[in-house]
Amino acid sequence: MTDYFEVHARDGAARVGELRLEEPRSTPALVDDVLEDAGSLWSADRAMPEGDDSRLTVLPHRGFPGGTAEEVRESFAVSYPDVDYPSVAVISSEGAADEGTDAYAVSDVQSITGHGAALVEAIVNVREAVPADTAVYFSGVATPRNVAVLAYAGVDLFDETAAVVKGTQGRYLTTDDAYFLEDLEELPCACPACRKPREEFTREDCVEHNRNALAAELGIVRRRIRDGRLRDYVEGQARQDQWLTAAMRELDSQWGYLEERTPVLRDAQIDAATGDTIRRVEIQRYADRVTTRYRNRFSNPLVLVPCSAAKPYSESQSHRQFHDAIQWRAHLVSMTSPIGVVPQELETTYPAQHYDTVVTGRWSEDEKRFVSTVLRRYLERNAYPEIIAHVPDEGYRDIVERVEAELDLGVTYTVEDHPTDTESLANLQRALSGELKYSKREREHNTVRAIADYLLGDGAGDDLFEDIQTTSRYPKIQVRDSEDTQLATMVPQYGTLSFTLEGAKRWVDGEAPTKRVEIDGFVPHGSVLAPGIVDADEEIRVGDEVVVEGPKAFGVGRAEMFGREMAESTRGVACEIRHVEEK
C-alpha cells in the first residue's frame, strides 16, 4: 500500500516514478536531501519518528549486511508499523517481504553490487516480494558508471554517498571509469566543479564533480526510460565495467522477471547495434510468438527474402522489386537479424518495423544460429508446397542451407549475384510461373488473423475471425462480421488490433484466452486507476489489448501496467479505456 510513490512510465524493469513528497521528485533519483533515518535498532531502542510529507522517513530497522545467516535474520526481524507519512523499510534481499511502506532500502547492497549474478538475484528477489508501485532504494553504491544498469535492473532510489566517499579517496568518477585523480593531466569534464585549473582541483572539488556526474547520468537515465530506449543505452553503457555487462546478460536470463515488465509495443526504435540485442525480450518474444502462435494460412509457395533497411519492408525499394516479380503468387517471409523471420502479415507488428540494425554484411555466428533456429522452428510448424530462397550469399544463404539440411527440405535458390539484379529477379519470376495469385480479400483476412494469433494465442485468428469481411485499405484494415458490425481495426504503427465492444465480446466468448481486468462497480471513462481494479490477468503486458469488466460496465482498452502490477498497485493508471458500455 503506497500513497507516496507512483509509476508513470515503464521500460522493462526500469520505471520513471514520482516520489510524491511535498515537493515531488521524478525517479530514478537521488534522495539524500529528503531522507530522514530514524536509526538502527541494533545500537539502541528508537522512538517512532514523527515523519511528514516533506521527506522520506526510514523507519527504525535492523540492517542485515551480506553474509548474515538466515536464523539471525529471522530472529532479529523487525516488524514495521503502519504510518501515514512517506516511509522506508529496510529489508535484506534474501528475506524481502511486503512491509506496507512506500520504499524499501536493501541492507545487503554492498554485497550485491559489483557482481552481476548477485545483483540480478537480489533485485529479482526484492522486486518479486514488494508491491510493484513501491520504490527500491540502493544506498551507498551509485556511481555515474553503474547507475544506468542499476536503474535498468529495477532500482528507483539512490544517494550520493558512494560518489562522495570515492571523491574523498581521490577517485574521479565518470560514466566510463573511476580515474585516480592524481593520474589525470586534464579534467575530462566541463561541469561547474571542473571549471578550474587542474592544479587547483582538490579532492573536495572531486567530490563535487562526482555528485554532478551522477546527477547528470540519472538525468539521461530518466530521459531514456521515458523514451523507451534505456536498453539501447545500457547495451553500450554496460560495456564500461565487466560486472555491468554480466548483470545485463544475467538479467536477460531472468526471462520471467524481464518479460513480465517489457511492453508489447513502443513508439521507440530498437537499435540493434550489439550482440546482446538478440537476447532482448522484444526480440525473443517476437521469435517465440511467430514460431508458436502464428500460422501460415496461404497455400502458395514460400519465398524467403532478405530484410530491408526501410520499414515496413514492403515500402522499401528492394521489396517493391521482389513484389513485382512475385505478384501475390507466394507467401513472403523476410529473414533478418536480429528479429529472425518476419511473415508478410506481421511486417508492421512491433518490433518488426521498429528496429534498425548495423549493416555490414558480416554475420556473427550468434546471429546465424539465432536466425536459423527461428527459421527451422518456423518451417517445422508451417508446411509449404515449395520453398524459394531469394537471398544473397552473405549470411542468409548459409542459414537457409543449414535449415534445408536439418529438415531435409528442397529449396530453390534464385539469386545469382544480388537479389535485385535483373537476372535474379527473372529467376524468381520464373520459379513462380504457373502459380496462382491469392486475392486481396484472402490477404487481408489472413493478415488480421495472423495478428490475432500473434497477440492472443495459437488459433485465435481462426477462432475470432472465422467469418469476417474486411474494409478500408491495408494497413488500416477494419474487421467486420457478416452483418457489417465492426469488430476491430488494425493499428498500423504497431501491427496490432484494437477491438470494438462487439469484437471484445467475441473475444470473451471465444476459445482464445482473454486478457481480463476486473473492476469495481463503476463505469470507467478515459483511464482506469489502480485502486478501482479488483483483479487482473497475470498474462497482461503493457500495451496489451484488455477487456475491462465489472458489475456495472463492460469495456475494452489498452493496458498501461502489467497484470500483476494492476492487481497490486494502489496508485497510477492501469489501463486506458477505448470503448465502454453500462451494464
Add this chain to the structure above:
Amino acid sequence: MSHPTPDVYEQGKGMDAHNQVMREIRSRKEASYDPHEPTRVWLDEDNTPDGVKRSLTIILNTGGCRWARAGGCTMCGYVAESVDGGSVSHEALMDQIDVCLAHEAENGDEPADLIKIYTSGSFLDEREVGAESRKAIADTFADRERMVVESLPDFVDREKIADFIRHGVDTDVAIGLETATDRVRHDCVNKYFDFADFEDACAEAAAADAEAGGDADAGIKAYLLMKPPFLTESEAVADMIASVERCAGVEGCHTVSMNPCNVQRYTMVDDLYFEDGYRPPWLWSVAHVLRETVDVDAIVVSDPVGHGSDRGPHNCGECDDLVQKAIKDFDLRQDPSVFEQVSCECERTWEVVMERERSFNQPLTH
C-alpha cells in the same frame, strides 16, 4: 547477579539464533590442542596504575570457553574444543605455567613485573581452573608486582582475589565487558551478562581491595570491543565513548582497554566479512575515542591487533603504521597530543563514513 552457566544463558530468540549459527561455524574448524602447552605466551610492556611495566602475557589452555561451546561470541575465534571432556588437569595446567616461565627466562633479561593470564574463558571459574591450580599459580607468581587474570564477572569474588592479594601482589581482574550497552552486548556480540553484573564484579574487587588494606591493590580492567558486527562506524564510536565513560565511572574499575574488532576465522564476523558485509573499524575511530575520553578517571588504552590489514582495524593503507604508533604511544603516556602528529587525506573519507554509513549501506569502504 545473573546466571553463570551456559545452559541458563540460553534464553531469547536472538541468542538462540546466534548460538545456532556460531555452533555451525565453529564446527567447520578442525584443530587439536595439547593440554600441556599454553595457547600462546609473549613478553611486552603495559601501562598500569603504577606506570609502565614489563609484562608476561599467558593465554592458558583450559579447555576453551564454555560459552563458546554453546555458540558464543560473534567475533571470537579463540576456541579450543579438542580437549576431551572440556577440562584440563591440574598437572597439565602447571606444565603450561612451566612452559611460560621457560619462555620468559629465555626471552627476557629478568622476570616481568606484570603477569597477565587469559584463558579465553574465566580463570576464576573453578570448572576451568580449580581452586588448587589457582592457588598454586598465585604462589608461583608471588614475587611479582602485579597480576591480571581474566574472568567473566559472575566468577569474581573477593576470596578468589584474596588468593593473589595475600602475597602482596596487586591484582586486577580483566573482564571482557565488550560494551556498557546491554543491547549491543546481547544482540551484536551475543554475550549474556549485563552491565549490572560488571558493576557487581567491580564492587567485589573494591571490597577485596579494602580488605587488603595497604598491602596490595585489587581492581578491575574492563575490555571493550570496538565495532561488533551490525554496527556502523559512527554507532561503534558512540558506543565506545559511552562505554569508556560508564566503565570509568564505576568504583573498582581503574583501566579500560578498548580494542578494535578484528576478523578471526570461524566466526560470524568472518562470514559477514567474506560476503562484504563487515569492515573492521578505522584506526581513526580508535584515535577519536581515545581523544574524546581523555578526561575520564581511568587509564584508557587500546591494542589494535592486525592493524593495517584488511582483517584488522585499518585506515587507507598509507597511514596505518603511523596511527598505530600514535595509539601505542598514547597507551603508555595517556597524552592526546600524540594524535596531532598524524594526519592523512583518508581522515576526510573517515569523516564521510562516520556521517553517511547506515545499517542499510554498510560497509561503505573496504
